[in-house]
Amino acid sequence: MRAHWKRIAGVVCGALMLATASAAAAQTPGNGQIVGPGGLATGARSFSTKLTDPMAATVTAVTPTRLDRQRNRNGVYTRNPSVNEVVSAAQSEINTANVDCRVVEASLMGYNFEQQAVYEVSCGTGMGYVVGASSPPTVTDCITIAGRADMALRADPAATPVVCTLSANRNISGMVANYAREAGVGCNIDEAAMAGTSVAGNAVYEVGCNGADGYWIEKASAGWMLTPCVKVAAQSNACRFTTRDEQAATVRTWLAGTSAAACDVTDVRYMGANATDAFYEAKCGGGGGYVARLNSALAVQQVLPCAQAAGIGGGCTLAANRN
Incomplete structure (x- = not known):
């Protein structure tokens, strides 16, 4: 019996010694051994089971997204750009578009749907532009921008169209007046x-x-073309800045020194033209009317009473209307 317990004690002692040796071996890894959970040898690489707070991690680099890369290529700024940076970028786009403009002021208006920068620039003496940094760049002058905005607002007063805001680009009327003088308009433009x-x-x-x-x-390829507003009206259009009284006053100056000089013109109508001349009907306030034939310089070549002009453009129609 005592021998039996000795054998059991020996087995237990041996087991304890094996366990102790195994634990010691696990705590001091040899080739190909690592410390795993619970201190057991598990494999070929070492790792730590200590967990860290993911919110405490510091990101040192992020691979840019496709949108980020596109925005960077298109001049999108990750910070507010300096004045010089905006002017330089806008001038580069203007040069690429072959537009004659020395940029003296520029603003970054924003970005289009393709994430391309959009600039407004002023060019010193001439009208400025809105420039989109596409490939090739898109360039639209501020007069056109203002015209589109005006049409949009007339269609919908609540609309918020794009407009040029730099001080040098706000004098739209003055810039168009410069075009008119270049085209040969000699009146007092208001x-x-x-x-x-x-x-x-x-x-x-x-x-x-x-x-x-x-x-x-x-502005055509051959130069400027002028169309009097009285002729514009005959083409089913209308001039917003001209009244019927102003048109009548102009026709009175045409008829001065002719047989129709006494006509107190109250209304006028463009009748049509042939290869060299244009014909206008003038209604007189005292009754009756005349048809005047003018050359391309708007100089009167002939004046006929309506009674003698029935074969011209269907004859007089204003004089027959005594309203």
Whole structure:
């Protein structure tokens, strides 16, 4: 019996010695051993089971997203850019677009749907532009921008269209007046703006004259084309800056020194034109009327009473209307 317990004690002692040796071996890893959970040898790499607070981690680098990379390419700033940076970037876009403009002031208006920077620039003596940093850059002058904004507001007074805001770009009327003088308009201009675009794709501007008929002017490849507002009205359009009284006053100056000089013109109508001349009907306040034939310089070539002009453009219609 005593021998039996000795054998059991020996087995237990041996087991304890093996366990102690195994624990010691686990705490001091040899080749190919690591300390795992519970101190057991588990594999080929060492690691720590201590957990850290993920909110305490410091991010040192982030791979840029596709949008980030696109914005960086398009001149999108991750901070407020300096004045010099905006001017330099805007000048670069203007140069790329081959627009003759020395940028003296520029502002970063924002970004378009493609995350491309949009700038407004002023060019010193001329009209400024809105420039989009696309490839190639898009460039729109502030007169056109103002014309589009005006049309948008007339269609919807609650609209918020893009407008140029730099002080040098706000004098739209003055800039169009410069165009008008270049085109040969000699009246005292009191209002001016962009009217729209012609069928040929050219910009058309309206010029209002103080006390006289105004014009639509169009910059074509061959030069400026002038259309008196009385003619514009005959084309189912209307000049916003010219009244009927101003048109009548202009026709009175045409008829001065002719057989129709005594006509107190109250209304006028463009009748049509042939290869060299244009024809206008003038209604007289005292009754009756005349048809005047004018050349391209708006100089009167002939005046006929309405009674003698039945074969011209369908004859007089204003004089027959005594309203």
